[in-house]
Amino acid sequence: MDAITITRPDDWHLHLRDDKALNAVVGHTAAQMGRAIIMPNLKPPITTTEQAIAYRERILAALPSGSTFEPLMTLYLTDTTSPEEIVKAAESGIVKAVKLYPAGATTNSASGVTDIAHCDGVIATMAKVGMPLLVHGEVTDSDIDIFDREAEFIERVMKPLLASHPDLKVVFEHITTQQAAEFVAAASDNIAATITAHHLLFNRNKMLVGGIRPHYYCLPILKREQHRQALLRAATSGSPKFFLGTDSAPHAQGDKESSCGCAGAYTAPVAIELYAMAFEEMQALDKLEAFASLNGPRFYGLSPNTDSVTLERREWRLPESYPYTEGQDIIPLLAGEILPWALKA
Numbered sequence: 001m002d003a004i005t006i007t008r009p010d011d012w013h014l015h016l017r018d019d020k021a022l023n024a025v026v027g028h029t030a031a032q033m034g035r036a037i038i039m040p041n042l043k044p045p046i047t048t049t050e051q052a053i054a055y056r057e058r059i060l061a062a063l064p065s066g067s068t069f070e071p072l073m074t075l076y077l078t079d080t081t082s083p084e085e086i087v088k089a090a091e092s093g094i095v096k097a098v099k100l101y102p103a104g105a106t107t108n109s110a111s112g113v114t115d116i117a118h119c120d121g122v123i124a125t126m127a128k129v130g131m132p133l134l135v136h137g138e139v140t141d142s143d144i145d146i147f148d149r150e151a152e153f154i155e156r157v158m159k160p161l162l163a164s165h166p167d168l169k170v171v172f173e174h175i176t177t178q179q180a181a182e183f184v185a186a187a188s189d190n191i192a193a194t195i196t197a198h199h200l201l202f203n204r205n206k207m208l209v210g211g212i213r214p215h216y217y218c219l220p221i222l223k224r225e226q227h228r229q230a231l232l233r234a235a236t237s238g239s240p241k242f243f244l245g246t247d248s249a250p251h252a253q254g255d256k257e258s259s260c261g262c263a264g265a266y267t268a269p270v271a272i273e274l275y276a277m278a279f280e281e282m283q284a285l286d287k288l289e290a291f292a293s294l295n296g297p298r299f300y301g302l303s304p305n306t307d308s309v310t311l312e313r314r315e316w317r318l319p320e321s322y323p324y325t326e327g328q329d330i331i332p333l334l335a336g337e338i339l340p341w342a343l344k345a
């Protein structure tokens, strides 16, 4: 196949940050995606509908002129989020989901939930009004190895949560393990998952063999090959439960290439190209459209985009960096490398 045309994709898990960083990155996503679910882990986090509406306005203002990209907003769940705030969010039509960050699990999760028991009433309200819960699924207990934190989350948090709230819509975000892929596939229809391009393309060797490569450090951390294979099978299985979520998570070069580097891979400029590489590895390019453009809107109760994008088989070299904030560049994943697929302008 030398070209593939699909319904324009959406990104169901994206970090856009704010201010100068927002201005630097939003165009990369808007050039490819029709819509994106915007993560609320700003400093301070987006915890109210009012803040989500204001953040949405800042995103729209930062878009290149003429762009029709649509940001879909989320709230950051805390120990003190009220059921009233959830009702308000649902009625706004602007807030599409609520995000659970276990406190301390990832970037800007300090205000996250310390114990999900604190949120039982709020989650019951979410189930009642049909507001999806998006989950960063890792336990944070210091005795649990970083490579086991997602699998352990399924047992300790996800299963009890779904048992108490069987009608709750849940997206298990950025799944990275065979356990998560199998759990979601076997769960009821109201449970889905996003999968990143980098977890489909790379195992942990990419990050650790021949030198430590900080741009491959993200959370949940890259796993061993067995897990990558399970994610590839899930993404290309044709199941509507799995859809595209890049988790493109920009951090300044200096914050990544550091003695204590931040977690997050910046993939927005080449998101759909990277997914095409992964699907081609499975000889499943015919499954790309459902994963990238149809399954997500279906889960969120939205229509697919009405226009399309075309990928051409044409080698091109990704830039080494892009301008980011004052005096800082951002390094995309696969910076300076040759990619086999190009998005037709």
Ligand SMILES: NC(=O)N[C@@H](CC(=O)O)C(=O)O
Binding pocket: 015, 041, 106, 107, 108, 136, 217, 218, 219, 220, 247, 249, 250, 263, 264, 265
């Ligand atoms: N994925 C990451 O490694 N980082 C994300 C947070 C997240 O999605 O967990 C970020 O905001 O930088």
Ligand SMILES: [Zn+2]
Binding pocket: 106, 136, 173, 174, 219, 220
């Ligand atoms: Zn996360």
Ligand SMILES: [Zn+2]
Binding pocket: 013, 014, 015, 039, 247, 249
């Ligand atoms: Zn994320």
